[in-house]
Amino acid sequence: MKVEQISIFIENKSGRLAEVARVLGEKGVNIRALSLADTSDFGILRLLVDNTDVAQKTLKENGFTVNKTEVVAVEVPDDPGGLFNILQVLDEAEVNVEYMYAFVERNAGNAVIIFRFDEVDNAIAVLNGKGVSILSGEKLYSL
Amino acid sequence: MNHNIWDPLHECLERKDLERLQLERLRSTLERVAKVPCYKDKFAASGISPGDIHSLDDMAKLPFTTKEDLRQNYPYGMFAVPMRDVVRIHSSSGTTGKPTVVGYSRKDLDDWSGLVARFMTAAGVLPDDIVHIAFGYGLFTGAFGLHYGAELIGSAVIPMSGGNTERQIMILKDYEATALVCTPSYALTLADRIEKMGHDPRTYLSLKVGLFGGEPWSEELRREIEKRLNIVATDNYGLSEIVGPGVAGECLCKKGMHIFEDHFIPEIIDPETGKVLPEGEKGELVLTNIVQEAIPLIRYRTRDITRLHYDKCDCGRTLVRMEKTMGRSDDMLIIKGVNVFPTQIEEILFQVEGCEPHYQLIVEREGTLDTLEVQVEVNENIFFDEMRKQRAFVEMLEKRLATNIGLHAKIKLVEPSAIPRHEGKANRIIDKRYK
Numbered sequence: 001m002k003v004e005q006i007s008i009f010i011e012n013k014s015g016r017l018a019e020v021a022r023v024l025g026e027k028g029v030n031i032r033a034l035s036l037a038d039t040s041d042f043g044i045l046r047l048l049v050d051n052t053d054v055a056q057k058t059l060k061e062n063g064f065t066v067n068k069t070e071v072v073a074v075e076v077p078d079d080p081g082g083l084f085n086i087l088q089v090l091d092e093a094e095v096n097v098e099y100m101y102a103f104v105e106r107n108a109g110n111a112v113i114i115f116r117f118d119e120v121d122n123a124i125a126v127l128n129g130k131g132v133s134i135l136s137g138e139k140l141y142s143l
Numbered sequence: 144m145n146h147n148i149w150d151p152l153h154e155c156l157e158r159k160d161l162e163r164l165q166l167e168r169l170r171s172t173l174e175r176v177a178k179v180p181c182y183k184d185k186f187a188a189s190g191i192s193p194g195d196i197h198s199l200d201d202m203a204k205l206p207f208t209t210k211e212d213l214r215q216n217y218p219y220g221m222f223a224v225p226m227r228d229v230v231r232i233h234s235s236s237g238t239t240g241k242p243t244v245v246g247y248s249r250k251d252l253d254d255w256s257g258l259v260a261r262f263m264t265a266a267g268v269l270p271d272d273i274v275h276i277a278f279g280y281g282l283f284t285g286a287f288g289l290h291y292g293a294e295l296i297g298s299a300v301i302p303m304s305g306g307n308t309e310r311q312i313m314i315l316k317d318y319e320a321t322a323l324v325c326t327p328s329y330a331l332t333l334a335d336r337i338e339k340m341g342h343d344p345r346t347y348l349s350l351k352v353g354l355f356g357g358e359p360w361s362e363e364l365r366r367e368i369e370k371r372l373n374i375v376a377t378d379n380y381g382l383s384e385i386v387g388p389g390v391a392g393e394c395l396c397k398k399g400m401h402i403f404e405d406h407f408i409p410e411i412i413d414p415e416t417g418k419v420l421p422e423g424e425k426g427e428l429v430l431t432n433i434v435q436e437a438i439p440l441i442r443y444r445t446r447d448i449t450r451l452h453y454d455k456c457d458c459g460r461t462l463v464r465m466e467k468t469m470g471r472s473d474d475m476l477i478i479k480g481v482n483v484f485p486t487q488i489e490e491i492l493f494q495v496e497g498c499e500p501h502y503q504l505i506v507e508r509e510g511t512l513d514t515l516e517v518q519v520e521v522n523e524n525i526f527f528d529e530m531r532k533q534r535a536f537v538e539m540l541e542k543r544l545a546t547n548i549g550l551h552a553k554i555k556l557v558e559p560s561a562i563p564r565h566e567g568k569a570n571r572i573i574d575k576r577y578k
Contacts, residue, residue, distance in 0.1 A: 099529065099530075
């Protein structure tokens, strides 16, 4: 139940983000979710796309440094406290969240949050144990 | 006329008398070094013996000595006297690999003091001066050289050593130092700090003269130091392999540094071909030490690029003047007085798992201090999608560099192919200090 994500190293200079978008757009790759972490020198762009392999290959060919990582797409009830309940589950099980960001689309009225964990399998087991809904890649891209 | 000349006899010799003295000293030095195994081999390889040198022009027949020779004969292989005659050891300021080691006999230390006294006197230092030395005392020749020179003149020496800027300022102020010895960039650091403390650096201290060295500096920097500290800022030249400070120094005419030619014979060569260049041309400075006992080096390639001027100076000295060094014929960088070779940085990068040595070094002078930025191209092995790990990686690299080269460098990760691919090493370095 893991989802593949690509991470791209981006120097902090103008036009680099646009270049990523251009290259992917020309190859017909659709970006479904993104997050950008940055420092004064560089940024790390994380993308969920509809075709990870093509995206990775295309970006590499265009001189970007790209890594593939596994993340978990968690369905979160779109109510006050919805996110808290899930974070509490993780916290109690001492599962460390590296980072998280929101998916653009909803699933049956629920929000979708992308989590990056240190220990992915353990995190999935914990969430499954508490009945938290996790979305597969196929399901995610079909939203 | 010569109230600012320490040794008028040797600093104002007619050229023909100087040349006679040089030849005599050169021939005697050659006899002495011919017993050193390295020179024995070198002379044999070039089919020359000390007896073949009949004029200064014959010098061109002699083989060069390089830093590599010193490394290969580490530590004491180049010494021309037994250890019982050596009273002091110093070495280069490089902090990785094998340093280059030099020795001094008792007479060498006396001579060295005299040479330093010459340029300090030329800069206006007198017996009633109080000389504050902010170079680090240690294996590095800088602090001790200036220390002995100032003592010989009869000045009062404050052996402050480096670091702790606020304390330096307190001592400078309270002890009423009139002469400052440090790197040019540190002089500006002092000015900055005095300003931050709410004082006017032009009037806060009793300084009248500064003797700056240990790193390359420009005329603009000189003007800035002079203006901000309200002192006369003078330059001097030396390298640990050839005595240390005391090879050459400026007089108050500030028209180049007088090389003490009765001790050192300078030549300017084409660094590519090794051919001696005509007077006035720019090239690599080569020095032959014709007085030293412990480790006299023959035609030592300094790798410093400069130009020599033989026309007479207004100060009355007849000694040749060398311009400020204009760069290096190898890729060594001098940053905050520390010698750094790009290959040292390359080695450190190589040692890091997954790191490829696609790097570029950017040296700048930001405000008052030299800065080194190492740009490293990122690749999949050293790219992490978690910011925490990516930053930890950068910090680890910075720490390793600091430990190994003794200097804080900023690591900047750049995209692959951000660094232009060229042949040769020179393109690895962008030194914005030389203009």
